Amino acid sequence: MLKRLSSREVLINLASEWEAALAREWLDAIRSITSAVTLQALIAELERGNLDAAMRLLNIDADRFARFEAGILSAYNAGGIATVGSMPALRDPSGARVNFTWGVRNLPAEQAMRQHAASLVDDLVGEQLTVARSVLVDGLSRGQNPRQTALGLVGRVNRRSGFREGGVLGLTPSSVQTLDKIYGGLRAGDAQAMRDYLGYQLRDKRFDGHVHRALEQGGSVPAEAVDRIVTAYSNRALKYRADNLALTETNIALAKAKTDAFQQQIDAGKLDAQDLTKTWQRTVSRAPRDGHLAMVGKTIPFGEMFTLPSGHQCTGPHDPNLPASEIVNCKCLLELSVDFTAQALRKYRARTGG
Structure with a gap:
């Protein structure tokens, strides 16, 4: 399979x-x-x-x-x-x-x-x-x-x-x-x-x-x-x-x-936005940025912005609004997670009135 x-x-x-x-x-x-x-x-x-x-x-x-x-x-x-x-x-x-x-x-x-x-x-x-x-x-x-x-x-x-x-x-x-x-x-x-x-x-x-x-x-x-x-x-x-x-x-x-x-x-x-979170992750890089290493594992609500050690705010890695110093050759990843259980439970309660 x-x-x-x-x-x-x-x-x-x-x-x-x-x-x-x-x-x-x-x-x-x-x-x-x-x-x-x-x-x-x-x-x-x-x-x-x-x-x-x-x-x-x-x-x-x-x-x-x-x-x-x-x-x-x-x-x-x-x-x-x-x-x-x-x-x-x-x-x-x-x-x-x-x-x-x-x-x-x-x-x-x-x-x-x-x-x-x-x-x-x-x-x-x-x-x-x-x-x-x-x-x-x-x-x-x-x-x-x-x-x-x-x-x-x-x-x-x-x-x-x-x-x-x-x-x-x-x-x-x-x-x-x-x-x-x-x-x-x-x-x-x-x-x-x-x-x-x-x-x-x-x-x-x-x-x-x-x-x-x-x-x-x-x-x-x-x-x-x-x-x-x-x-x-x-x-x-x-x-x-x-x-x-x-x-x-x-x-x-x-x-x-x-x-x-x-x-x-x-x-x-x-x-529902309240059920989504995003986490800064990284992959192997020959020359990782110290500021990005400090972000690894940070999780925030979907609608919020990350704040980098440099002071720049962004939606996540590779945000095109970041300066070149933060995005060129960056190999970090953004992991998005949905709490489907919470969303399903909320919809179930809305349907049953519970």
Whole structure:
């Protein structure tokens, strides 16, 4: 006999599925931008010093991330369906079974999730425009070869995959700074920069020999090796960024769906808020937040807010209203419990007058 999955197990499986899907959509969005760039046209505008025209050629806009944005909403909808599907059986005072349902049309909750996804994409587009402009301005100000500047931004075409790789589009500003430090430090033979590089978790260790030899000989890393090192690091940093975004946004979508699904049952009169509680739980994490560890096991009524040690209030883990410092890479869970016995007893007494 197949084991029936618990609500927690169902949502964990969903999280894994949607994390992979959202990471893929993010990477596809970035590839759609870099693959569409006509390199010679970009180089020509840089040679003219026409920064605005060069930026327009990149076509970085929200439409590029439409599938990523839609994926967040789909994860939210899937989470709501899964939540109501795993709710225990309940009967009304007449003895008829209560059917828990998930509705997503024209709901304030769904609109809030839609606004969150749209705002996220707007922020990401703004970030990438800033990154691109910064790279182009830096290249122009330093008198860098326009072709080198363009390739540093969008990357070179990998003949096997057909995709550009090794550029900085899609990366966070801090990752772009790290890449610049790696490139400059290894080319210049900066011993401290090379030692720092050997401590980066995202580096490709296959190239460590080049760096070790440069340190031992007191020289720089060969230019060809530096290009390969930077390309490998850029690829890994982009994948890491995609995975982090996917993890965070999947958890936000599923956590909100879970809470909204229960709220819908309350609004429909199928559950009573006084019978619901929520408990802060956690899963294994490599770097758990001390503030979140302090919340583990705390139980409050469904309609109340948790107060974190930082002072922030929230509906639970992954509340989109929390700052990034509280939600990025967070793997905590919210457990919702219904006292069905109390609810059934109250309805029985209402029916019998007892």
